[in-house]
Amino acid sequence: xxxxxxxxxxxxxxxxxxxxxxxxxxxxxxxxxxxxxxxxxxxxxxxxxxxxxxxxx
Numbered sequence: 248x249x250x251x252x253x254x255x256x257x258x259x260x261x262x263x264x265x266x267x268x269x270x271x272x273x274x275x276x277x278x279x280x281x282x283x284x285x286x287x288x289x290x291x292x293x294x295x296x297x298x299x300x301x302x303x304x
Contacts, residue, residue: 249287264289265298 252258266280266289274280281291 249289263298265292265296266290267292 249258249264253260258264264287266284269280277291277293284291
């Protein structure tokens with residue numbers, strides 16, 4: 248999905264990727280999921296995560 252989003256111009260290499268809304272019944276503990284998502288350049292969201300979105304310059 249990441250490669251497709253890059254290909255269609257929806258994201259760039261500078262885009263911060265954060266995975267959210269996954270079922271905890273079908274994945275391992277947070278640290279394992281974070282490691283797996285890291286292979287794709289994405290972070291694993293967690294309860295209470297705050298993301299500050301800045302406008303483009």
